[in-house]
Amino acid sequence: GAVVSQHPSRVICKSGTSVKIECRSLDFQATTMFWYRQFPKKSLMLMATSNEGSKATYEQGVEKDKFLINHASLTLSTLTVTSAHPEDSSFYICSATGLAGVKELFFGEGSRLTVL
Amino acid sequence: AQSVTQLGSHVSVSEGALVLLRCNYSSSVPPYLFWYVQYPNQGLQLLLKYTSAATLVKGINGFEAEFKKSETSFHLTKPSAHMSDAAEYFCAVSESGNTPLVFGKGTRLSVIA
Numbered sequence: 001g002a003v004v005s006q007h008p009s010r011v012i013c014k015s016g017t018s019v020k021i022e023c024r025s026l027d028f029q030a031t032t033m034f035w036y037r038q039f040p041k042k043s044l045m046l047m048a049t050s051n052e053g054s055k056a057t058y059e060q061g062v063e064k065d066k067f068l069i070n071h072a073s074l075t076l077s078t079l080t081v082t083s084a085h086p087e088d089s090s091f092y093i094c095s096a097t098g099l100a101g102v103k104e105l106f107f108g109e110g111s112r113l114t115v116l
Numbered sequence: 117a118q119s120v121t122q123l124g125s126h127v128s129v130s131e132g133a134l135v136l137l138r139c140n141y142s143s144s145v146p147p148y149l150f151w152y153v154q155y156p157n158q159g160l161q162l163l164l165k166y167t168s169a170a171t172l173v174k175g176i177n178g179f180e181a182e183f184k185k186s187e188t189s190f191h192l193t194k195p196s197a198h199m200s201d202a203a204e205y206f207c208a209v210s211e212s213g214n215t216p217l218v219f220g221k222g223t224r225l226s227v228i229a
Contacts, residue, residue, distance in 0.1 A: 006159075034216050043206065043221045044160075093159055097214035104213045107152075109159040 002028045004096045008106035013084055015114055017116040021079045021111045023094035029074035031098035034105070035067075047092075050077050074098070084115040118143045118209045121219035130228050135179075135194040136207040137223050140205030142188065150208040150217065151181055166190060167213060177201070202227045212220065 001024040013019050023033055032051050036044040050056040050071035058064045061084075064089075070081040075104040077096075081088050091112050123138040141147055149166040164175025171183040183191045190207060204224050210215040 032214070035158060044217075046216050046218075080129045091157075093215075104165075105210075105217060106161045107162075110157075114155060 002026075002082065002096075002104075002106045004030075004106045004108040006092075006094055006111050006113060009109060010112045010114075012114045012116065015085055016083055018080055018082045019084055019113060021092055021094075021113070023077045023079070023096065023108050025075045025094055025096045028096075029098055030077070030096035031074065033077040033094055035069060035077075035079050036093045036095065038110075039092060040091075046091060047079075049063070051102070063100075072089045081113065084113070086115045087114045089113055117213070118147065119191050120207050120218055120220035122205075122207050124223055125221065126224045126226065128223045128228060129197045130162050131199055132196050135192070135197045135201065135225065137192040137207075137224065139181075139190045139192065139217060140188050141190060141207070141209045143209055144183050144213070144218040145211050148210045148213050149181075149183060150210070151175065151179070151190075151192050151209065152206045153177075154204045154206065156203075156220075163192070163205075165213070168171050187226065197225075197227045201225060 005024045007022045018114045035047045047054045047062045048058045050069045056069035071077040078109045094108045119142045121140045126195045134207045151163040152160040164173045166183045170225050206222045207220040210217045
């Protein structure tokens with residue numbers, strides 16, 4: 001299957017700093033990427049949908065100024081957690097689609113953010 | 117709107133016993149249904165998916181699931197549990213195969229030796 005890679009897999013930062021997480025589709029052009037957040041021992045909640053070259057569409061309750069999403073190319077989407085606080089600590093997972101004729105989402109390995 | 121309910125946040129079985137993880141869905145359109153497995157601190161791995169073809173879907177690692185429209189269910193089964201099956205399992209629904217998934221809350225499977 002198609003490969004989606006996230007980087008970094010783990011990041012620890014100080015409160016107040018910004019952290020960028022990358023999601024790359026390695027062997028296909030991802031026209032659409034989805035960002036999910038997973039709290040400890042909880043399910044995955046959709047944060048936003050990003051289409052290449054367009055502004056991201058955020059789910060209700062997700063602060064777009066806090067979680068900046070950029071999808072500047074067909075193989076890369078980034079999630080930047082701005083002015084991170086301990087409550088932003090979570091597991092962030094991206095998924096991508098766009099492989100021609102294939103109706104399937106491909107998930108990245110996830111990025112664990114810990115804000116001290 | 118679509119939703120998924122996974123009955124039982126934690127299921128414990130003995131090694132070699134039948135695994136049954138329950139999933140019921142709600143959807144206003146014919147659903148696409150998925151089961152994913154997640155090991156600690158890892159991403160999601162697709163076990164199997166239902167896309168309106170055969171109602172009995174076979175997946176990886178010996179898992180299978182049956183789509184029952186009348187019961188709005190998509191339960192996951194495996195005849196004989198292995199220790200390596202211990203993980204978190206998520207059922208998910210979407211309107212098509214490449215639209216955002218709505219996940220259930222997950223079921224943690226423990227396998228006892």
